[in-house]
Amino acid sequence: MSFQFAYLLSTMPRLCAAALVNLRLAVVIALLAIVGATALTILRVMKIAPVNVVVAVVISFIRGTPLLIQIFLFYYVLPAIGLDLSPETAGVAAIALNSSIFIAETMRGGLQTIDPGQVEAACALSLSRRVIWQRVLLPQLFRRILPVLVNEITIVVKGTALLSMITVVDVLRTAQQISSASYRPFETLVGAALLFLAINLVVILVGMRGESRLAVRG
Amino acid sequence: MVFDPSILIPYLPLLAAGTWLTVKISVMAFFLGYAVGIVLALVALIPHWVPRLVVSVYVAILRGIPFIIVVFLVYYGLPFAGVRLPAYVTGTVALGLFASAYYAEIVRAAIVALSPGQFESARAVGMSPLQAMRHVIAPQILRALVPPSTNMTLTMIKESSVLSSITVADLTYQSLVIQGNTFAPFESFAAVTLIYWAMTAIVAWAFARSERRLGRIEAENVGRSALVASFLSFDRRPAS
Numbered sequence: 001m002s003f004q005f006a007y008l009l010s011t012m013p014r015l016c017a018a019a020l021v022n023l024r025l026a027v028v029i030a031l032l033a034i035v036g037a038t039a040l041t042i043l044r045v046m047k048i049a050p051v052n053v054v055v056a057v058v059i060s061f062i063r064g065t066p067l068l069i070q071i072f073l074f075y076y077v078l079p080a081i082g083l084d085l086s087p088e089t090a091g092v093a094a095i096a097l098n099s100s101i102f103i104a105e106t107m108r109g110g111l112q113t114i115d116p117g118q119v120e121a122a123c124a125l126s127l128s129r130r131v132i133w134q135r136v137l138l139p140q141l142f143r144r145i146l147p148v149l150v151n152e153i154t155i156v157v158k159g160t161a162l163l164s165m166i167t168v169v170d171v172l173r174t175a176q177q178i179s180s181a182s183y184r185p186f187e188t189l190v191g192a193a194l195l196f197l198a199i200n201l202v203v204i205l206v207g208m209r210g211e212s213r214l215a216v217r218g
Numbered sequence: 219m220v221f222d223p224s225i226l227i228p229y230l231p232l233l234a235a236g237t238w239l240t241v242k243i244s245v246m247a248f249f250l251g252y253a254v255g256i257v258l259a260l261v262a263l264i265p266h267w268v269p270r271l272v273v274s275v276y277v278a279i280l281r282g283i284p285f286i287i288v289v290f291l292v293y294y295g296l297p298f299a300g301v302r303l304p305a306y307v308t309g310t311v312a313l314g315l316f317a318s319a320y321y322a323e324i325v326r327a328a329i330v331a332l333s334p335g336q337f338e339s340a341r342a343v344g345m346s347p348l349q350a351m352r353h354v355i356a357p358q359i360l361r362a363l364v365p366p367s368t369n370m371t372l373t374m375i376k377e378s379s380v381l382s383s384i385t386v387a388d389l390t391y392q393s394l395v396i397q398g399n400t401f402a403p404f405e406s407f408a409a410v411t412l413i414y415w416a417m418t419a420i421v422a423w424a425f426a427r428s429e430r431r432l433g434r435i436e437a438e439n440v441g442r443s444a445l446v447a448s449f450l451s452f453d454r455r456p457a458s
Contacts, residue, residue, distance in 0.1 A: 045448070045449060045450075045451070047448075060415075060419075061411075061415060063418075064415040064418040064419060065376065065411050065414045065418070066376040066377070066378075066379035066380075066390065067376065068379040068380055069390060069393070069407060069410060069411055069414060072393070072394075072403075072407055073407050073411065076397060076403035076407060077403050077404045080403050080404055081404070111449075111450045111451070112451075116446035119445065119449045120445060120446065123445060132449065137449065154281075154282070158283070158284035159284070160284075161284035161286050161287060162284070162286060164286075165286075165383060172284070172286065172287060185290070185294040186291070186294050186295055186298050189287060189290050189291050189294060190291070192287055193279075193283040193287045193288075193291065196283045196284055197279065197282040197283055200282045201282070
């Protein structure tokens with residue numbers, strides 16, 4: 001068998017349509033993860049001891065176990081305890097939790113690099129805690145973690161491919177469906193791989209643009 | 219629903235076999251990945267644009283596509299090229315290649331971070347090239363390698379779970395088998411989750427130990443007031 005480029009091209013319309021599923025899921029997950037990570041960071045800074053212990057265990061758990069297993073836990077275990085989620089919802093929830101933990105850990109590192117004088121100055125101006133977070137800390141924090149955040153979003157994009165394992169019809173599953181009819185798995189997989197590369201390339205380029213814009217203003 | 223771990227007792231041999239295969243694959247992929255990674259890093263340091271470009275493209279591709287697709291590409295691609303190997307060998311190769319893209323960057327960064335004057339200074343104080351390598355260059359490179367390698371190795375162990383999708387009978391695969399047999403998803407996945415958790419904890423501990431032995435120098439956080447700590451730290455008591 002030889003690699004048939006024409007066949008690869010002929011599968012592209014179906015694969016592209018399926019890639020939109022990955023793109024849509026990735027956008028939802030990334031937004032959930034960023035919001036979740038921010039909330040988690042603010043929660044941890046409040047230093048409620050029992051909460052932080054729980055958070056620490058969850059972080060260790062999420063970082064210490066494979067994403068695929070976490071997806072299985074959401075997909076297989078939650079229905080068993082009465083929470084019936086669609087494969088898509090379960091998958092989105094699993095990846096969003098995973099990603100928000102990793103982003104929250106980055107935020108922790110980012111907070112360490114913020115000049116303590118900023119907080120003192122903000123308090124001296126008697127800004128409220130809320131305003132300090134909204135206007136002083138979070139904008140700087142996001143700017144600092146942007147490169148890592150972009151990297152994390154590419155990981156989210158790649159993670160959506162795992163959802164094919166829990167019957168979500170994404171690019172990878174579509175590629176498998178096409179190849180099970182044509183017996184040409186290699187071409188369709190290359191097609192799927194190219195689409196992921198394309199999505200991630202866009203993510204990285206947008207991230208670089210964002211970085212340079214924030215750098216000019218900073 | 220009742221949580222009943224005793225349901226797993228007949229499946230302990232399966233869990234043990236899955237754990238052992240995951241460990242074996244991870245160890246082999248670590249060495250394969252590091253070997254390829256070092257070669258790639260050295261190639262990338264050749265002062266010519268062609269090798270640099272080749273390595274960058276290799277790294278960008280492997281980092282840009284999901285590992286599960288890398289696995290399938292190798293799994294279907296090798297027979298395509300006339301090579302037939304058992305699934306776990308294919309899986310190990312895929313995992314090693316995937317890791318090599320990251321290890322290459324880690325090794326390259328560690329070498330580049332080293333100031334070129336280090337070697338010359340060591341020579342100037344009368345060390346032989348070998349002594350300079352042994353006492354000056356190697357310790358610094360090793361020290362720079364450990365923290366990022368820890369992260370990547372943990373990631374690699376976790377990514378090995380994806381190999382279950384090409385019928386490699388690893389820990390994840392066994393969890394699906396047990397789940398299918400017992401219809402007890404909670405118990406099956408809880409057991410496997412705990413094993414992975416323990417595995418990554420052990421590896422993280424081992425790397426942390428080697429880091430201590432190599433003597434990492436780190437800037438400490440000093441002088442934080444309670445006010446500052448109330449925003450920037452998670453610890454209850456501010457570091458004095």
